[in-house]
Amino acid sequence: MAKKQKSNNNTIAQNKKARHNYTLSDKFEAGMSLQGWEIKSIRSGKVNISDCYVHIKDGEAYLLGAEIMPLNAASSHVVCDPNRDRKLLLNRRELEQVTAYVERDGYSLIATAMYWKACWVKLEFFIGKGKKDHDKRSDIKDREWAVDKGRLMKNKNLER
Known part of the structure; x- marks a missing residue:
């Protein structure tokens, strides 16, 4: 009797263009x-993070531009805004480092992936600088x- 394998892929959404458009350096994880x-x-699976980024405002980090489309069966008494700003949960040391x-240095905060970690939704983002066309080439x-x-x-190995 064959056992059903559990999927090990916890990724919800990815931003694949981020590595092409930015030079990424330090990685952060936020709730x-x-x-x-x-x-x-x-x-x-109704998530799109392809054009989103992290913004620092009033000493807090927010995810801007992420699109989470509401389900058709969503409650009628809740106003669903798919593009609202979502607060990121970082500890103070990480927030000061990112800020x-x-x-000071003019870097951007680019969201690259959203995934499940246990029962929590986490966002992976990097500190990066935009690439010029010659860098991409x-x-x-x-x-x-x-x-x-x-x-x-x-x-060469086959010729021997």
Whole structure:
């Protein structure tokens, strides 16, 4: 009798364009302050974080631009705003570190993934700087060279 395997993938949504458009350095993880209808929508996978970022306002971090679409069966007495600002839960040391990067050095805070950690929804975001077009071209060239190098090494090993 075969056992049913549990899915080990806890990822809810990803921002795949972030690594292409930004040079990412330090990684942070934050909890999110969500409403009940948002959790239900997240469980059904109605989340888009492709154009969202983290903003520091009044000493607190907020997620802007994330879209969580309400379910059709959502309660009628709750006003569902899919694009509302969501407060991120960071400890004081992390918040001061992030604020210093943003205010002093001009970095951006880019959300890259939303995932489940136990029963909590977590947001992964990085400190990053925007890439110029020539930076993107050099990254593409380096990636293609790595593929070609792998092919060359594979062919050399086969000739022996």
